[in-house]
């Protein structure tokens with residue numbers, strides 16, 4: 001049997017607003033799955049809570065729509081229980097970088113083999129427009145009537161600093177770039193992070209897919225950025241933070257950083273080979289009895 005992108009979709013109708021950036025992400029994702037001819041039951045797609053996290057409800061794969069901020073620990077559980085099952089984690093900027101930021105640090109640092117897509121609309125959209133860690137200073141969210149007071153988090157710089165082994169950025173208005181980037185992330189053996197610039201059609205009056213498109217530049221093609229150079233990766237990441245969708249500055253996308261390192265699952269496998277007999281749990285527990 002040959003799988004088409006449609007084979008990864010179930011019959012649930014999306015509840016996203018008309019014109020939402022996330023339709024394009026769904027389409028890119030199912031194209032990538034079809035290009036790899038993966039059987040739908042051999043994929044696990046895990047999300048948190050938010051408009052972005054509704055993605056799992058629309059897919060015909062295994063999936064878990066978990067709690068706000070908790071997609072990564074559930075994904076880690078899935079990887080440890082069955083390392084043969086590829087895991088894709090999808091959530092929003094609020095989910096990953098506000099309530100879930102601690103989980104991001106540990107999952108990246110330990111290099112769990114998973115593809116992590118942050119659909120970044122620079123706000124909490126599902127709860128009707130609050131400032132998120134990636135919103136610019138002054139952002140007029142519903143809980144920041146005088147504008148957001150803190151500076152935005154540069155998620156690419158942060159992911160590189162957390163030792164993620166693949167760090168990239170793409171744009172929901174460019175199907176080709178999105179598919180290429182998600183494919184590369186999916187094939188990478190280790191923690192692969194993709195920030196998808198995906199403006200909210202309903203609440204963000206400063207940007208849209210159409211207004212951002214002419215500002216997109218591909219750092220690998222147009223600036224010959226070499227993703228294996230960590231210093232260059234960090235400075236390219238720093239340069240992405242324009243802080244405001246309404247400026248005229250270029251919006252860089254591409255593969256910023258890629259390196260090879262042993263995954264946590266591989267280390268667990270090596271221990272299991274070395275230590276053929278399981279540990280004596282009773283003996284371990286006895287040590288705690290006074």
Ligand SMILES: Cc1ncc(C[n+]2csc(CCOP(=O)(O)OP(=O)(O)O)c2C)c(N)n1
Pocket residue numbers: 049050051052053067068091092093094095096119121123124125126127132
């Ligand atoms: C523990 C917990 N805290 C808060 C909420 C409320 N809540 C639901 S979605 C959301 C934010 C969504 O923003 P983001 O993750 O960026 O996704 P988006 O809707 O923008 O795609 C919040 C705060 C919740 N569901 N659970």
Ligand code: SF4
Pocket residue numbers: 015016017019020021022051052121125126199200201202203
């Ligand atoms: S509120 Fe924004 S992010 Fe949520 S579905 Fe509508 S357009 Fe998409």
Ligand SMILES: [Mg+2]
Pocket residue numbers: 050092093094119120121122123124125132
């Ligand atoms: Mg968001």
